[in-house]
Amino acid sequence: MTVAADVHIVKRRMDDYLWREKTLASRRLRHVLGTHFYKFENVAIVGGMVRDFARVGKTGFLSDVDLVVDAPPSEVADLARTIDAKANSFGGFSLAEPGWNVDFWALETTWAVREGHVRARGLPDFPRSTFFNYDAILYDIRKRRVLCGDTYFAGLHQKVMEINLLPNPTTVGNLYRAVRRILLWDLSAGPKLQAFIRDNLDESGFRDVVKADNRKSATPFLYKYKSAQELSQAVMCKEYRRSMATYYGAQLSFPGFCHPQHPV
Known part of the structure; x- marks a missing residue:
């Protein structure tokens, strides 16, 4: 559909x-x-x-x-x-x-x-x-x-996810949702969301979102990324995430190659 x-x-x-x-x-x-x-x-x-x-x-x-x-x-x-x-x-x-x-x-x-x-x-x-x-x-x-x-x-048709209202009760939770949705749904981040990701996806944020993915998701995959920099590049750049999927192999089911119906 x-x-x-x-x-x-x-x-x-x-x-x-x-x-x-x-x-x-x-x-x-x-x-x-x-x-x-x-x-x-x-x-x-x-x-x-x-x-x-x-x-x-x-x-x-x-x-x-x-x-x-x-x-x-x-x-x-x-x-x-x-x-x-x-x-x-x-x-x-x-x-x-x-x-x-x-x-x-x-x-x-x-x-x-x-x-x-x-x-x-x-x-x-x-x-x-x-x-x-x-x-x-x-x-x-x-x-x-x-x-x-x-x-x-x-926004839906352009596949651009953006921040609607910046104040939020859980920075880690929204960072996790942003990363997972962008990757699984093969989206681009709008300017405000890009800034939010850059500000919060440091090594500490990276560890937090990987932990959240392992804890909350029935289909965790963020642990496959080696560092905050690697994950950030995949989130910010569609070409990079696709080249990673090719490099690591389809068995890793990197987004852009995942089934779009996994829950987030």
């Missing part, structure tokens, strides 16, 4: 998967959303799922579901207690259901809004709060609409 051209195509892909498909995964997700979250007037799937449906369709999505609820934090916390959801690392809650893990937040408690970097009066403001431009998209499950900025699809 190709990169979506506009919000209408992403909406159709999301609508089909969430409300029409009869697969076990779709039916289970419908049950989770309908049972626990449809009671809220304003609730949206944010980030990874919508991003991947826009980028490559449902076959590219192999991750958890993230939700943001525009409701008083006390009401979201009450729901969490009722369904025995656990507090997660970033001020929200995590729910494990058959076939799905769901993380959810009240809009006011999402990091960038809570810290005052974004003024959010409703769900349409949320896309301004993500670190990466690729994540700056959401699907409103009640209104069945997709919301993102005017330049969102240009």
Whole structure:
């Protein structure tokens, strides 16, 4: 499936998967959303799922579901207690259901809004709060609409990932995600993201992202790079990463030669 051209195509892909498909995964997700979250007037799937449906369709999505609820934090916390959801690392809650893990937040408690970097009066403001431009998209499950900025699809089609909002709660986490996504999806980094990578991918940062990859990923590969300099060159230069893949051999599955559907 190709990169979506506009919000209408992403909406159709999301609508089909969430409300029409009869697969076990779709039916289970419908049950989770309908049972626990449809009671809220304003609730949206944010980030990874919508991003991947826009980028490559449902076959590219192999991750958890993230939700943001525009409701008083006390009401979201009450729901969490009722369904025995656990507090997660970033001020929200995590729910494990058959076939799905769901993380959810009240809009006011999402990091960038809570810290005052974004003024959010409703769900349409949320896309301004993500670190990466690729994540700056959401699907409103009640209104069945997709919301993102005017330049969102240009970034996808040009395969340029850029910083959307620089302040962030985890430099190592975003460095790890930047490196892994750029390599696996064969992207280029925009100017602000290039500067972020240059500033943070020193030898200490290199060790941190390799550790994160080994710990978090079912398909770790960053350990195959010998140094921060080698990894940085691969991230910054498509030609260099392809020459490395040729040099080391296809068995190493370097990005540009990896299957695009590995989770990040």
